[in-house]
Structure formats: structure tokens, C-alpha cells
Amino acid sequence: MRDRSDHRPTMGDIAEAAGVSQMTVSRVLRGSGSASAEARARVEQAAHQLGYVPNRLATALRDESTPLVAVILPTLGNRVFSEVLAGVTETLAGQGMQPVFGVTEYDPLREAALVRDLLSWRPRGIILPGLEHAKGTRAAIRASGVRVAEVMDLDGDPISVAFGLSQVEAGRATARHMLARGYRRFGWIGAQGGRDLRASKRLAGFRETVRAAGAQMVAERVFDGPSAMVQGRRGTAMLLDGLARPDAIYFANDDLAAGGLMHCLAEGLTVPRDVALAGFNGLGFLEALPVRLTTVETPRREMGISAARHVMGDGPVAEAKVDLGFRLVAGETS
Amino acid sequence: MRDRSDHRPTMGDIAEAAGVSQMTVSRVLRGSGSASAEARARVEQAAHQLGYVPNRLATALRDESTPLVAVILPTLGNRVFSEVLAGVTETLAGQGMQPVFGVTEYDPLREAALVRDLLSWRPRGIILPGLEHAKGTRAAIRASGVRVAEVMDLDGDPISVAFGLSQVEAGRATARHMLARGYRRFGWIGAQGGRDLRASKRLAGFRETVRAAGAQMVAERVFDGPSAMVQGRRGTAMLLDGLARPDAIYFANDDLAAGGLMHCLAEGLTVPRDVALAGFNGLGFLEALPVRLTTVETPRREMGISAARHVMGDGPVAEAKVDLGFRLVAGETS
DNA sequence: CTGTCGAATGTTATCGATAACAAGGCGCGG
DNA sequence: CCGCGCCTTGTTATCGATAACATTCGACAG
The missing domain is CATH 3.40.50.2300 (Response regulator)
Incomplete structure (x- = not known):
């Protein structure tokens, strides 16, 4: 059979240890449905003892939905984008969601490959920079049905909604x-x-x-x-x-x-x-x-925040372009 | 039955469209096993036509292995960490792996929660900053069996291997x-x-x-x-x-x-x-x-690169601490 | 002409969690 | 005392891809 020792414990293992069915374990650990105090205690004890860590892959597959948001950035070498990413991350974290990301180094083909890769995780949404993408990328994203937010740029035709500035x-x-x-x-x-x-x-x-x-x-x-x-x-x-x-x-x-x-x-x-x-x-x-x-x-963090909110589905945005503006700062060099 | 229209196409859908079994589709698309030129062509055509995107959740669940690496950072507000992350990302990308990350804002409890969260994706490895962690975090990581790399610091006792400087x-x-x-x-x-x-x-x-x-x-x-x-x-x-x-x-x-x-x-x-x-x-x-x-x-990018290499399993590192050194730069302010 | 081998393809079971459905047991109103 | 309904628990099926096993068929050696 299954060699327990080289497998991470599953709900099945807990069920066995606690002398209940797997379904009861599921109900106890997720706090949904009902379970007796007795069962609850035994399951919790067993879960703790075995060092149980849920397997989100299973849940995500079963639910056909993940708490992931794909984020594509041109580079991490420019502070601008790590600030956008920070805005995205902080917004997602507040909702129990995770960013999965990749960088294109300004190469549209790498972007196309990344989009394919990231979409295969069935993320809830995708955030990507700019409005110009390699041929097919746009169609692939549209077809995937995930929520999309493009950031940074407003001069062009967004796939769905763009957050940025002209x-x-x-x-x-x-x-x-x-x-x-x-x-x-x-x-x-x-x-x-x-x-x-x-x-x-x-x-x-x-x-x-x-x-x-x-x-x-x-x-x-x-x-x-x-x-x-x-x-x-x-x-x-x-x-x-x-x-x-x-x-x-x-x-x-x-x-x-x-x-x-x-x-x-x-x-x-x-x-x-x-x-x-x-x-x-x-x-x-x-x-x-x-x-x-x-x-x-430029409103870097705000672009990240707005984009993240959008892909999480916090209220549908009517407009295709959300102008977050910019501000000319006249310094001492002009 | 299943409403085709609101579901992303699966191998089953391709199989139906191409008049072959799902298994043949799998073989063709992954290029493993054998398939006739005839079947190959029909499957590829159908896959393209339907805009098929593989579902990695299924593969990962089935294979009990993901191409993910969990990365935990104190903050994105400091360039130091985005440079570490850049090193990690570029190294992973070269091997077809994806980073999933989160930031702790220097809070050990948030770190503990993040570790739990990220481990539930069954990543291949985890990279985290520093050697000090909340009670239980260490044990949780050890028990999970993923490859671990701690970065930045060498003054302490690593969970597995630390890459950084004293x-x-x-x-x-x-x-x-x-x-x-x-x-x-x-x-x-x-x-x-x-x-x-x-x-x-x-x-x-x-x-x-x-x-x-x-x-x-x-x-x-x-x-x-x-x-x-x-x-x-x-x-x-x-x-x-x-x-x-x-x-x-x-x-x-x-x-x-x-x-x-x-x-x-x-x-x-x-x-x-x-x-x-x-x-x-x-x-x-x-x-x-x-x-x-x-x-x-400090060797920020190098820490990211070394850590990523380590968790991907590029050769086991014998030592528990890999000193990447530092260099005092005497400027004009001392 | 027959048995063997391998290429091509299909069928079944599996990964882990959980929705949907089924069933047993107990309390309480009539 | 009977039965309806709720609480608790269990069983089965499912998500999508794929390893393992089974089957079919043609080619070819003997």
C-alpha cells in the first residue's frame, strides 16, 4: 500500500488516527457543517499531532478556483515595479490571496510565455504592464476568462480595464x-x-x-x-x-x-x-x-492597489480606463 | 450534464473533438509515449482550436510535486529585498519554476502564517530571510520536507542551509x-x-x-x-x-x-x-x-541566486552555512 | 501459416479535498 | 407511542491529468 512515512499526512491519515471518516475531518478542519465536540477534539488533536498541512492543490482543483493572482512585471531592477508589486501584494494579502509572478525583461515573447505559464495555474486574475502584447497574448487572456488589469499605461485599447496614466x-x-x-x-x-x-x-x-x-x-x-x-x-x-x-x-x-x-x-x-x-x-x-x-x-503603489482590487472582484469597474493621474514636479533643474 | 460554455476546455474536450481518447491527447500534448501522425495532427488542431490551456493543478496533484518555490521577504519597500528576489526569480525562471511569495513586514507571526499558507501549495522549496523565526515555524518547515534556504544572515543555527554573511x-x-x-x-x-x-x-x-x-x-x-x-x-x-x-x-x-x-x-x-x-x-x-x-x-543578488539553486536541488550543499561575504567600502564620510 | 513483438490506443485507478446525497439516532410535539 | 425533523456521520462522485495496465492490429521471422 501507501508508505505513510514518505508522504505528507492527509485528511485520510487524520481520519484513521482519529477514528472518524475523512469527511468529518474535512468538516472539522474547515469549520463547515456540523460535528460533535467529541469528534472535533479528536480530529484537532490528530491533525496537530501529525503536523497536518492542507493541500490547496486538491481544494483548488476540486473548487475550480484558486486564491492566486498572476502578476507580470517588466523587471525587478527598477524600483517603479517593485512599488507596484508592493501595492498588489499588500492588497491581496488582506484578502488571503497570493501573488504568483514573473518578469519579462521587456521581451513580448517572454511575456507571452509567462502568460501561458501563469494561466495554467488557473489564477483568479492577472495583472500585467502596458497595453501592448505579443500577438495571441490578448486572445489567450480573454479566452481564459480570468479578470484582467493592465497597469501603467492608458494610451491604447485595454483588454479589460487599465489602471494608470497617459x-x-x-x-x-x-x-x-x-x-x-x-x-x-x-x-x-x-x-x-x-x-x-x-x-x-x-x-x-x-x-x-x-x-x-x-x-x-x-x-x-x-x-x-x-x-x-x-x-x-x-x-x-x-x-x-x-x-x-x-x-x-x-x-x-x-x-x-x-x-x-x-x-x-x-x-x-x-x-x-x-x-x-x-x-x-x-x-x-x-x-x-x-x-x-x-x-x-506617478501613482505606482496606487496602480498596484487598484489593479489588485479589480482582479479580486471588488466591485466591477465600468470604465475601461481608470486614470490615476500624474503630477509634474518642477524642480531646480529646469 | 456539463455546460461546455462556462468551462475551460480540458483534455476530455479535446479528445471528444479529435475523436480519440483523453489519454492519447495527454500523450500528444506532452510528447511522451507514442501516437500516430494522424492522431497527433488531429489533437493538435483541436487543442489549438479550443484554446486549450493545461491545468497544472491537476498535474501537480497527481505528481505530488509542483514547480513552485515559496519566497518570503521582510518587505518590498527596501531595495535590498527586491534585489534578492530578482536573483531568485531569474534563477528559477531558467528552470521553468515559479516563485510564490509574501512579505512579513518584519512580523514573526505574519511570517508563521505565511509559511503555513505557502507550504499548502506543496512548493519544492522555501526561501526565507534570517535565522530567527516564530516558535513552531522551524518545526513546520522541517516536517514539511521541502528544501529550505535561509538568506541574509549567518549568525545562528540554520534550519538547513543559510546563504549570506555574518x-x-x-x-x-x-x-x-x-x-x-x-x-x-x-x-x-x-x-x-x-x-x-x-x-x-x-x-x-x-x-x-x-x-x-x-x-x-x-x-x-x-x-x-x-x-x-x-x-x-x-x-x-x-x-x-x-x-x-x-x-x-x-x-x-x-x-x-x-x-x-x-x-x-x-x-x-x-x-x-x-x-x-x-x-x-x-x-x-x-x-x-x-x-x-x-x-x-553585500551580495544581495548572489544570495537570491544561491538560495534558488539550492532549493531547486542543484547539487546538495554540505555545509550549513555558505558565506557569501561582504566588503567594507571606505568612502568620504569616515 | 503461425507465433511474437512492438506501435498505437484505450481503460482504470490515482492524487487530496469536498459537494451532494444517504442514513442512523435522538428529541419533541401531537 | 408514532413520526417528523435535525444533528451527526458516512459513502460516493468529482475536479483534470497521467501512470500503469490492457487490448488491438499489423509486420515480420521462422
Whole structure:
């Protein structure tokens, strides 16, 4: 038969030890249905003694429902996403639900594979970044019938509901601000080899506004790797040493922008007189910098919270896009 | 019978559509056993047509084994842990495994509850921070038979294998460095209301070494909330305004230390002449600060990678403690 | 021409928990 | 004293995938 010693105890084992049926064990341990005080005590004693741990796989299979939520993130290397994840996690934990997650490193194919993988756990919902996905991903998710929340971006057509902000509008707002301050020759520094589509949208909005005002983009530099301060620093050096010297640089995010600021400090350049700088996200570490950076604050934790609430089914959201807004923070670099 | 429309397609549905038995479907889709080209084609066509997604719950239940690894973290609010998690995730992903995780917010009881919860998914392994756990947690994990890796800390008795560094020794090393530079009156600034036991160990090592050298701790300040730059700044202000003014401050981590540095810059104090500062972790953002902070670099990603490898069973590790080391980085603040 | 072997396929049982249904026993109203 | 109904407990079937075993059929050696 079954070798008890190398198997984790099951309700069957408890039943045997307590001299009752498995069903009674189930009823006692879940506190549903009725059981005599006598049976209750014996079962609880046996369960404790055997060190019983329920097997959720069985319950989930039987119930055709899990307390899992799939979460897909572009990377964990950027604080932005760990903050979104923190919002999701705290919200789920309050409801006894678990996140299962994976990272795509900005690769749509990896995202597609992850979606397939994660859906096979039959999660209650799935949260994923952005509105653009590999061919078929959208259909797969729709067909799966799980609740979906897309986060970060609002510029596009959500699968179901998107929680975030208009990236294009954020780019436009930044451009308007810079233009108002009198800058006319703009540079752009990005990372992730242009695979960060949200950054591309910000750039598009920025560029559009700049051009409409008769000003221009004079230099762009996009690095391949993850966005790190050192890249921002190098890129800034390149742009400022180039032929087409910008009088203001728009960075794909705060890390890059902070690196740009470092370059200026190291080279003794005066910001914003010699060059103006603007980042994106409003990360906490900006407070530590010697100069307050101009940036756009984004509701990272809130996106996580809202998305988690949505997939848990806390009230159906009518709209397909929930705008959580952004806030331009004019610092000392523009 | 069964209403096809509100159920996700199963192998049974494919079997029906393809006119074969469920078992043939299983064989075709998993590529095990043999099947005729004819059957293979029909099954694949039907599976695609129906948008079949396998149900891992069933497979996991049947196989009594999941590709899951439980990961417990103190918080996501500190970059340190998202870097550990990144190491874990990237390592697992390479082997087709999934992390399931939760955060404790430094509460041992929440940790105990999380362990119970996560173990009920019958993960292949579990990774958790530190060596101290609530009563019973240790026994529960041992009894569960999953592979265990504890990360961050080596000062104590691991459940199975620990990957990290000696926190006490890190504290001692920092103290030796500060003493060698001539400081004699030390302050300490912490957070998490003292619940961060690794920080407490560092302080213990630091204090011991300081006292052995005939120097002393003159002031300590531990905040209740999460460690943030602003707390470090406030704490530093308090210590420097107090009666027992330290000539050097040891911070529980880099965020607090960076805050301390900000205070000094804002007040026009000269570091380290007026006061020396030392942090812990060697986070990347330090590079952005105007002054290079003295700190201790820790192998965060490596801890995640090693722990993940261990729980996946990549070669049994003989030792109970794997020292991944640390490196004191003498900056411009000491 | 027959027996053997293996490829292809089907049938049954299983993992653990639990809904649905069945049945035994006891109390209480009529 | 009978019977209805509730409390307690047990039995069976189920979720989906798959290992183990059973069966069919054609090919081929002897």
C-alpha cells in the first residue's frame, strides 16, 4: 500500500488516527457543517499531532478556483515595479490571496510565455504592464476568462480595464513645462534599447509638443541595457559633447536623469543654465540628491492597489480606463 | 450534464473533438509515449482550436510535486529585498519554476502564517530571510520536507542551509574601520522599531568592538516605521543636537545614512570633520550622492541566486552555512 | 501459416479535498 | 407511542491529468 512515512499526512491519515471518516475531518478542519465536540477534539488533536498541512492543490482543483493572482512585471531592477508589486501584494494579502509572478525583461515573447505559464495555474486574475502584447497574448487572456488589469499605461485599447496614466500626456506636460521655461533644443536619453514602450510614448508626446511649438529635438541616445544612473551620466556627456548640443534633456526616467545631474556636477556645469534636465516617476531617492530634479510623479503603489482590487472582484469597474493621474514636479533643474 | 460554455476546455474536450481518447491527447500534448501522425495532427488542431490551456493543478496533484518555490521577504519597500528576489526569480525562471511569495513586514507571526499558507501549495522549496523565526515555524518547515534556504544572515543555527554573511562581523568590521580613523563617540540610528534582527546583530557587533577599544556608544535612536531617508535625516539632527554628541554615526542601512548625509549638507556641516557616517548594503543609488558614503557592500543578488539553486536541488550543499561575504567600502564620510 | 513483438490506443485507478446525497439516532410535539 | 425533523456521520462522485495496465492490429521471422 501507501508508505505513510514518505508522504505528507492527509485528511485520510487524520481520519484513521482519529477514528472518524475523512469527511468529518474535512468538516472539522474547515469549520463547515456540523460535528460533535467529541469528534472535533479528536480530529484537532490528530491533525496537530501529525503536523497536518492542507493541500490547496486538491481544494483548488476540486473548487475550480484558486486564491492566486498572476502578476507580470517588466523587471525587478527598477524600483517603479517593485512599488507596484508592493501595492498588489499588500492588497491581496488582506484578502488571503497570493501573488504568483514573473518578469519579462521587456521581451513580448517572454511575456507571452509567462502568460501561458501563469494561466495554467488557473489564477483568479492577472495583472500585467502596458497595453501592448505579443500577438495571441490578448486572445489567450480573454479566452481564459480570468479578470484582467493592465497597469501603467492608458494610451491604447485595454483588454479589460487599465489602471494608470497617459504616458503621452505626461510627455506633453513635460514638454510644455520645458518650453515655458524657454528651452528650445531638446535631447532625449533612454534605455532598454527602446523596448520600453511607455517611455516611447512619453517621447512621442514630448516630441509632438516640442515640434508644435517650433522647437526641436536635436539629439537622442538610447542605451541597450537596463536603465542605470551610469548610463544617464554617459549619455549626458555624449549629448553635451556632440555637435548638436541640446539646452535641455528629457530622460526616460529618474535614474537616468540623476545620472545626468551627476555628470553636470562632476563637470562643474550649472544646472539649469548650462543644460536643463527632466526625469520621470518621482522616486523617493530624488530627495537625496543635492539638487531637486524636475520630474513627473506617478501613482505606482496606487496602480498596484487598484489593479489588485479589480482582479479580486471588488466591485466591477465600468470604465475601461481608470486614470490615476500624474503630477509634474518642477524642480531646480529646469 | 456539463455546460461546455462556462468551462475551460480540458483534455476530455479535446479528445471528444479529435475523436480519440483523453489519454492519447495527454500523450500528444506532452510528447511522451507514442501516437500516430494522424492522431497527433488531429489533437493538435483541436487543442489549438479550443484554446486549450493545461491545468497544472491537476498535474501537480497527481505528481505530488509542483514547480513552485515559496519566497518570503521582510518587505518590498527596501531595495535590498527586491534585489534578492530578482536573483531568485531569474534563477528559477531558467528552470521553468515559479516563485510564490509574501512579505512579513518584519512580523514573526505574519511570517508563521505565511509559511503555513505557502507550504499548502506543496512548493519544492522555501526561501526565507534570517535565522530567527516564530516558535513552531522551524518545526513546520522541517516536517514539511521541502528544501529550505535561509538568506541574509549567518549568525545562528540554520534550519538547513543559510546563504549570506555574518551580520555581527559586518558590524565589527565597520567599528574597526571607524576606530582606526580615530572616532570614539558613536551614535546609532535604526528603523523598523528594532524588529530588524539583522540590524540588531550588526549593532551588537559594532558595540562590542567599540567597547573593547575603550570607546563608547553615546546615543541611539531607533524609528518605528520603515527605513527612509527622511528618518535618517531627522535622527541625525536629533543626535547632533543632543547632549551626548557623537563624532560618528552608524546607520542601520544606506537609506538612513544618506538621509544623515543630507542633514549635514543642509546644515553646512563638514563630513567627516564634524561627524562621520557609515551605512550598510552598498546600494547603487549611493553613486548618485555628492559624497561617497562609507558602507558595507553585500551580495544581495548572489544570495537570491544561491538560495534558488539550492532549493531547486542543484547539487546538495554540505555545509550549513555558505558565506557569501561582504566588503567594507571606505568612502568620504569616515 | 503461425507465433511474437512492438506501435498505437484505450481503460482504470490515482492524487487530496469536498459537494451532494444517504442514513442512523435522538428529541419533541401531537 | 408514532413520526417528523435535525444533528451527526458516512459513502460516493468529482475536479483534470497521467501512470500503469490492457487490448488491438499489423509486420515480420521462422
